[in-house]
Amino acid sequence: SFKAIYKAKTKEQTSIAICACFTLMRLYILQGKASEALALLKQLSHDVAKEHNAIYNTTFDLCAGYIYACLKQFDKIPSWLQTGEISTARFMYNGMAFNYIISSKAILLTENWIKLEVMCESFKEYYSVFHNRLGFLHNEIYSAVAKYNLYGMGEGKATLQNALAMGAADGILMPFVECCSFILPILTGLAGDSAAEDSYIGRVISCCRQYGKSLNAFKSEASLLSKRETEVLRLLARGLSRDEIAAQLYLSVSSVKTHLQSIYLKLEVNNKMKAVQKAAELKII
Numbered sequence: 001s002f003k004a005i006y007k008a009k010t011k012e013q014t015s016i017a018i019c020a021c022f023t024l025m026r027l028y029i030l031q032g033k034a035s036e037a038l039a040l041l042k043q044l045s046h047d048v049a050k051e052h053n054a055i056y057n058t059t060f061d062l063c064a065g066y067i068y069a070c071l072k073q074f075d076k077i078p079s080w081l082q083t084g085e086i087s088t089a090r091f092m093y094n095g096m097a098f099n100y101i102i103s104s105k106a107i108l109l110t111e112n113w114i115k116l117e118v119m120c121e122s123f124k125e126y127y128s129v130f131h132n133r134l135g136f137l138h139n140e141i142y143s144a145v146a147k148y149n150l151y152g153m154g155e156g157k158a159t160l161q162n163a164l165a166m167g168a169a170d171g172i173l174m175p176f177v178e179c180c181s182f183i184l185p186i187l188t189g190l191a192g193d194s195a196a197e198d199s200y201i202g203r204v205i206s207c208c209r210q211y212g213k214s215l216n217a218f219k220s221e222a223s224l225l226s227k228r229e230t231e232v233l234r235l236l237a238r239g240l241s242r243d244e245i246a247a248q249l250y251l252s253v254s255s256v257k258t259h260l261q262s263i264y265l266k267l268e269v270n271n272k273m274k275a276v277q278k279a280a281e282l283k284i285i
Contacts, residue, residue, distance in 0.1 A: 034218035035283030069105040097135030117146040145182045180208035237276045
């Protein structure tokens with residue numbers, strides 16, 4: 001992916017750079033580097049904006065929607081993907097499946113299982129245009145989650161087995177892993193306690209557990225400091241004094257002092273220099 005990004009820049013191949021960045025962002029989340037994934041997404045946003053290209057802008061929306069859905073940040077998914085109003089992009093992406101995959105992924109987060117089941121039935125038609133196997137694979141995973149929640153474990157297992165059969169042929173992991181919190185109960189039900197670690201389903205379960213830990217770590221990291229504490233720390237990092245921070249944030253000096261004490265406690269440091277350094281390491285500022 002890094003090679004693709006570097007080479008694409010020399011040839012001004014923005015579309016390839018977008019795909020390579022998207023691959024890296026997904027990998028970063030799996031590795032427990034969600035903050036790095038979001039930093040890369042932010043940089044990609046700036047790079048794409050410079051192009052003033054409608055197709056690139058829409059493609060970036062798709063990438064952002066997928067990444068935010070993986071991180072369970074529904075409110076940050078572009079609104080047209082949240083609502084399923086994807087017809088405006090269909091002229092560019094008809095048969096390519098990805099807009100439908102992400103729209104379904106957004107509905108998954110809302111836990112509207114009836115709507116998700118209906119969407120999965122409807123989208124089979126679109127995936128059939130070019131017989132898009134990736135679309136069918138995601139569709140079966142989402143359908144399995146919907147059926148599990150609507151009709152029970154038996155229905156969920158039967159549908160997820162179809163998806164696993166598709167994925168096993170090429171050793172595909174990530175579409176399953178990126179839905180880990182929704183499908184892990186079904187997977188463990190299918191595998192049983194004696195699943196071999198080197199089996200395909202064993203690998204899927206192992207990666208799902210790793211992904212879940214990464215998401216939990218990101219959630220803890222993101223919620224470590226309050227919004228006000230983060231604002232205070234950013235100003236502190238810029239070299240402002242307590243009085244200057246108080247004036248800029250319309251707070252009393254004593255309130256700033258209280259916020260700083262809380263920041264030191266949460267970051268397990270004892271001075272402002274170490275607080276700024278620790279926050280930078282954790283990607284908080």
